[in-house]
Structures are given as structure tokens and as C-alpha cells.
Amino acid sequence: MKGTCLCGAIEVTAPKHNEVSLCHCDMFRKRSSGPLHAVHCGPGVTFSGAEPKRYQSSQWAVRGFCAECGTNIYYHLLATDEYILSAGLFNEPDFKLSLEIFTDEKPAYYDLQPHSKKMTAQEVFDQYAPEE
Template identity: 45%
Template sequence: MSDTLTVTGQCLCGAVSMSTGSMSPSMGACHCSMCRTWTGGPLLAVDCAADLQISGAEYISRFQSSDWAERGFCSQCGTHLFYHLKQQDQYIVPIGFFAVDEGVTFSHQVFIDEKPEYYSFANVTKDMTGAEVFALYASE
């Protein structure tokens, strides 16, 4: 399996399109309360690093969800576009945004300690609590 994938996608109305040659083939799930509120369930997403080409940027609304991150969505149709870690300039994109059906592995889950009891994934993944996530990224 390649270290990265080249993918493209567009929002529901087509106002915003994004592409990258650096999408990680490892998909993760975030169970934090903010992601669940934002998406209506766990956020299933892939890391695109800083390599995200955006067309239609004038249609992107950004919400500062914390001191270190912002969430982007299409101002026309509401499609969730990205979770952006500002200091690292790292874009985490919902996997459903991209037209990709293969070459991706569900590898990890974060904020597993915030996952509600009413759903569960069958995949065997690396699981991290919120404290473990903050400890990992606080050192960067």
C-alpha cells in the first residue's frame, strides 16, 4: 500500500472542491463530543497534512472550535470540509468528501473514552483516550 493517495472531491453543491496528493491511507474515527455534534456521529477522517488544494475558497466558512483548531464547511450547502490544526497547518478531511472506495484502512480511534455506548465498530484499531491524544500532540 502506498504511503499517500491522490484524491479529489467536491461538496454537495459543487461550490468547493479539494484535492491532495498526500492523503494518508489510514482512516481514523474521532469520538469527541465536538466531532459528534459537528457530524451527527463519529468523525471518520483522513490526514491530508498541509497539502490541500482548494477551489472555491470564497465559499468556505471557518469556525474556530478551539485555540488550536478550526472547522471548515461550505457556506452554500453545509458540507463538512475539514478540521484544520492551525499550528501544524494540518488538514483532517472527512473520508466521505473524497471519491475513494479502496486503498484506505480503518486504523485508529481517538477520544475512545468519549464514545457513547450506542455504537461500536468491529474493526481492530489502535485506540487512544483524549488524554493520550493531548499528550501526543502537546509535545509537537
């Protein structure tokens, strides 16, 4: 899959995926006033053009965005080298919603797919966060 940020300065190439998940965590909502529509692409992601600006938002992850237009590019899990990319980057989005996470942090003012799998913040941490 190929995609770009809003201004086109960053091009992303990733393995083909057809599922998108939503993250309702307060960090993504603060960043964009809504959930992240995420495509889990694993480590096989390349970037060309401008270098994404990086922000380490937690001990286990770095967020990348375009320094020119501000487009959210990725959420990078450091322990597994997995890239979770913003679904809006891709030119031919043929995605199906498969999972919603941090559902306990989702505000009441929006609802999405009633039949997708949902996980609370604690369930996400139990599955993905490194043990200390």
C-alpha cells in the same frame, strides 16, 4: 485525491492517503451525530470553487465547512498547518480504518472496528496539543 462537498461548490485536492481514522469527540458528534471519518492529509491541501466557511473551535484548530450545503470539509491544526479532511468528500474512497481517537467519549450506542488502535482524549492531547 480529489473530492467535493455535497453541493459541489467546494473542490478539495489532497495527497493520496489510504488510511482513515475516527474521532469520537463530543464536538464532532454534536456537529454530525456521529464520529468524524478523517483522512490526515498534512499541509499539502488545496481548495477551489467556493471558500470554506471557518469556525475556530479551539485555540489550536479551525473547522471548515461549506456555507451552502453544510458539509464538513476539514479540521485544520494551526500549529502544524495539517489538514484533516472528511473521508466522505472523496470520490474513490479506498480507505482502511487505522485509528480511533477520543474513545473515552464514544457513546455506548455504536461500535466499530474491534482491532483498530484506540486513544483516549488525554492521550490525543498529550501527543498533539501544544504545550502551554
